[in-house]
Structures are given as structure tokens and as C-alpha cells.
Amino acid sequence: MIQEIRAEELDCERFIAEQVREIRGAVGEGTAINALSGGVDSSTVTLLGHRALGRKLRTVFIQNGLMRQGEAERVSSLFRSLGVAVEVVDARDEFFTALAGISDPEQKREAITQTFYKKVFGRIVRESGARHLLQGTILTDVDETVAGIKRQHNVFAQLGIDPQAAFGYSILEPLLRLRKDGVRKLGRALGLPEELFARIPFPGPALAARVIGEATRERVETVRQATAVVEELLAGIPAFQYLAILHEDRVTGMRAGRRQFGQQVEVRCWDSVDARQASPTRLPFELLERIAAAILERVPGVVSVTYNIATKPPSTIEAV
Ligand code: XMP
Numbered sequence: 001m002i003q004e005i006r007a008e009e010l011d012c013e014r015f016i017a018e019q020v021r022e023i024r025g026a027v028g029e030g031t032a033i034n035a036l037s038g039g040v041d042s043s044t045v046t047l048l049g050h051r052a053l054g055r056k057l058r059t060v061f062i063q064n065g066l067m068r069q070g071e072a073e074r075v076s077s078l079f080r081s082l083g084v085a086v087e088v089v090d091a092r093d094e095f096f097t098a099l100a101g102i103s104d105p106e107q108k109r110e111a112i113t114q115t116f117y118k119k120v121f122g123r124i125v126r127e128s129g130a131r132h133l134l135q136g137t138i139l140t141d142v143d144e145t146v147a148g149i150k151r152q153h154n155v156f157a158q159l160g161i162d163p164q165a166a167f168g169y170s171i172l173e174p175l176l177r178l179r180k181d182g183v184r185k186l187g188r189a190l191g192l193p194e195e196l197f198a199r200i201p202f203p204g205p206a207l208a209a210r211v212i213g214e215a216t217r218e219r220v221e222t223v224r225q226a227t228a229v230v231e232e233l234l235a236g237i238p239a240f241q242y243l244a245i246l247h248e249d250r251v252t253g254m255r256a257g258r259r260q261f262g263q264q265v266e267v268r269c270w271d272s273v274d275a276r277q278a279s280p281t282r283l284p285f286e287l288l289e290r291i292a293a294a295i296l297e298r299v300p301g302v303v304s305v306t307y308n309i310a311t312k313p314p315s316t317i318e319a320v
Contacts, residue, residue: 138178
């Protein structure tokens, strides 16, 4: 049983001092490595790790081909401005090879997990000689995985998986006792810029969680472009999260007077406090029309745009 530290009782300075001591103790004279995705959890753990280890921590951004537009450049330049060097590793081929032919949601997650931890990260860790991986797992990841709701890609020990045996390195998880609000508070105390917290949540399996059916390069590109439109047009609205999903079914449409058996994009926008329950945001119809028009104009092959009006549960925020 992991003992939770609630955000309101979190004493950041004390917590940072304790974790810095623990991380230094665990890593000793060795080196550690961590993967930064640009989300709040991995960003916070990156700064915490650098506070503890300085140059003994190597931070990599794994370009898996499933991230949002311009993400690698955005994240690495933001961290450069905070004094943290980020190495971008191009692993797109490996991820798309692993995802080829897979439509089942859990198999997709598993393919991403295995490719990330075993293949790509395993190789980087082996080459670097680091024996420790620093990771931003939080308590909610563990809860949801153990409850069998959704297998979060970063949970191992609680499922009885020994990372040392499975992947060849040990995993340090300094945020394990916190939930999102606690991590945000800690990230601020460590000096993460406000723009990082202002961003809406983004899932671990990235855009593969928003492609129903096979996540090919082309289909991920379609959802990436639709996501860019949705994020652009909904920026600043007080919703919990908004996203685009690519459906597997095709529908008949028409373009330039010709029939086109095209793709369907679903837009979702959620009101929620903690993602455990959520309801669709009552967006003005004119705004929905603008989103639809922009997607139809800017995303090739799409002939249908819908807006989700179901609640979570029974729906979930992501589609996969
Ligand atoms: P769901 O789709 O489970 O998402 O309602 C809840 C919140 O968690 C975010 N998130 C993930 N969702 N797999 C997921 O399905 C992941 O690995 C993951 N990581 C984060 C999701 O975006 C939503 O905010």
C-alpha cells in the first residue's frame, strides 16, 4: 500500500530535500537516465532529478512519431532555457513497426510499452551505462492499473513485474505518493514555467490513444493535424481536456463534385475535475461549426466531423 501525500499537506521544500537525498543515495557514483515527454509528471521528475544529480542524469526525449505537432522542438527548447540539455532520439521506425497490424487497444498499449521500455529505452540505457531510470509515475497511474481500468504504460512493480529482470535496469519513482495536484505544486516549487501547467493533459500512449484501429504513420498524421486544429481553436477555454479522435469506419462524402469514401474525426471536449468522471462541455454551436470547417479544410481525407456528447463513465476521455 502506497501512502498518499495530499497536495494540501505537501511541504515542497521538505519533499524535495528528501527525494534529492533518496535519489542520490540510490544512484551513488553511477548515472541515471530519464525520458522527458513534456507532460507535467515527466517534466517535474526531470527537474527533481537534475536537482539531485546534475550532469549525472541524462534526459532524453523519445521521438516515437506519436506526439503532437512540433513537440520535440518545443520541449527541448523549453528545457534548454531551464538549463537542462535534452537529447532527442528518433525512434519512429521502431514504434510504427511495433504497431503495425494491431487494432486491439490493450495490444496497442502493450506494443508501445514494450517498444519504449525494452527496445528503445533498453538500448539507450545499455549504451549509456546508466543503471537507474527515473520515472514520473504517480499514484493515480497505479490505482487505475491495479483496478484494471486501464493499463498505464509506466506501472510495473505494482503488477508484480520486476523491471530489473524484465528490462535490465531499476526504476526510481519519486512522485509515486502524489496525485496530479501535488505534482503541479511540486513542479512550480522546482521552477517549471506556468505555460507547462496551463497545458491540457495528454496520454502516455500519445496519439495512438486517439486512433481507433491500426495506428499507422498516415493515420497518426491525420489525427495529429486534427488535434492541432482542435487545440488551436479551443485554446484558452475553461475545459478540462479537448482532443480529436480518428474513427476506423469510413463514410461516403463528396469533394469537388466527386464521391469520396473518406475518414471521420470525432471531437471531444470534457468538463472534469480529476478525469475520473467527465461530461461534455457545452460548446457554442458556432464554435463547433468553426472547428468542423477547419478540420474539413486542413486535414486531408476527412469528410465527417462529429462532437461527442456522452459522459464518462461509461465513456472514457481518450478513445483507446
Ligand atoms: P481516460 O481515457 O482513462 O483518461 O478517461 C483519463 C485521463 O488520463 C490521461 N492519460 C491517459 N489515458 N492512457 C490513457 O488512456 C494513458 O496512458 C494515459 N496517460 C494519461 C487522459 O488523457 C485523461 O486525461
